Amino acid sequence: MSPERPHIAELAAVRSTLAERGNPWQAAETRMSRLPEDWRAARLGVPAPTSDEIAERAGQPESMAAAARGAAGQSVSALGAPSASLPSAFDLRDVGGRSYVTGIRDQGGCGSCVAFGTLASMESTASYTRGAPGLALNLSEAHLYFVHAKARGYTCASGSWPDDLYSDCVTKGVTFEDYYPYSDAGTGAVNADWPNRLAKAVGTANLTGNPAAIKQHIYSYGGVVACFVVYNDFFHYRSGVYRHTTEDVAGGHCVALIGWDDAAGCWLGKNSWGTGWGDGGFFRIAYGDSFIEDYPGTRPTVFGCTSVTLRAWLPAQRTLRLFATANDANGWAYLENYGWAHLAGGAHTTTNKLAELTHARGTGHQVSPFINGAELSSVLVAD
Incomplete structure (x- = not known):
């Protein structure tokens, strides 16, 4: 095995373990798995939990999975919901044949995933709550991360937290991508006219640790941002329902959740690693796995908003x-x-x-x- 290609040996080991477990998901060589370990870590942006924090949550995966499955059929009170009760499966990419999910983005070599997950949820909510899939909102992750998050002391290396960034989306707002295009180096500057090309989140909800509430929110208002523990096999994910096969932790990461499937026992996720990873940039992850409903530690890590206001041509x-x-x-x-x-x-x-x-x-x-x-x-x- 060439020492320059250690990911090939990693992939073989992951596939061997998956085969022993009945191949619940498919592993492949991806744009993330090809990267050296330190480059992979640079694309994670949530401070990693300690081993003690993970150990304290030993029973959480099973309880979260049970709660997620138990939410099916619960009544929905929001006026904009497609029906009065939660279905067993829901996908914001296909609501009556229409998609309320924007395209896959690429955060590059910066730990800015919280900005990408947060704005993915806002973009979804903006179109879904209006019944307007053609809105195609494209908000500036550069503005949120290299201006607002930077003012809080966050950097590409430090990562950040969604409660802070969602708060900035409420109080300050975020401009559109064309007013501050994203570069993982943080180069460029925001257009001085950004207050006149702006989106603000309204009615933020902390959904941490409540799978039923997460489903209710996605069904009623659109996607949510969620953080989870990344195990080393996740970089090799191609398709299927992900369940980690190793206890080797790479760090923490943030994505948008855009639906669920009770029959498969999983959430549907939108990542920010480009289309060369996962299922064209999307993925499915088992209920309770990787602490996706409640990240180890004390910070709340699952958020959504009920509407998005715009000020823009x-x-x-x-x-x-x-x-x-x-x-x-x-x-x-x-x-x-x-x-x-x-x-x-x-x-x-x-x-x-x-x-x-x-x-x-x-x-x-x-x-x-x-x-x-x-x-x-x-x-x-x-x-």
């Missing part, structure tokens, strides 16, 4: 529906890739906007809306 799109009451100050527009937006301004302004939108709709012209909170503040009719 959005791409040109069709106006599908218009609504106004006898009170001219109460007008609404349903935009193809955003959903319903209230027309901001008094009666005169609302009347003018309704006229603009009606004309654009009638002539087949798209409009570029400026959204501020839940309101359509301005509109430009595309040529």
Whole structure:
């Protein structure tokens, strides 16, 4: 065996163990498994738990798995939920044939995974709660990590925690990717106009240690961010339901959970290691495995939000529906890739906007809306 390719021997050992256990998941040579050990560790971004913290949670995997399975059929109170009770399987990538999950990203050689998991959950919530899969929000992990997290003292080497970063998404907000493109070196700078191209999280929920609440939240509002212990075999994951086969801990990591499958006993996850790892960047992990519902230690590590507000010009799109009451100050527009937006301004302004939108709709012209909170503040009719 070539000393320059130790991952080949690792892969063979993992496959041998999996075969002994009936091949519950498939291991392969991946872009992560090819990396040296220190480069792999650089792509983890949650402070690793101690051996004592892991030992203290010895019974947790079984209890979490039981709680996750027991949530099936529980009633759902949120108005936006597809039905009144939790199904046995749910995937935000296929809700009535529509996907509310943005594309796989790549954090590179920086321990910024918490930023990626947090913004993946926000992007999902922004489109899912509006019933607008075409929103295709792309938020700036660079802004969240190299500006907000940096102000807290976090670095690529230190990693971070989701309670801190979600708090920044609520109080400060995060700009869009085009205003601060991501580089794992943290180069570049945020556009000075970022307060006018902004997303903010609203109604954050701490779901740590409560599998039923995690399912309720995903079903009602969209994805959640979750941290888990990474064992060395995880770098070789290709497909199937992951269950760790070794006790060798590489560190801690954060991802977005986007659904579940009770028949397979697993969560559906979205990672930030590019499409050359896992199932095109996605994965399935067994309920309770790797402490994904409650990371060892004292910090809360599973969060979601109930809505996302925007302040930004959005791409040109069709106006599908218009609504106004006898009170001219109460007008609404349903935009193809955003959903319903209230027309901001008094009666005169609302009347003018309704006229603009009606004309654009009638002539087949798209409009570029400026959204501020839940309101359509301005509109430009595309040529």
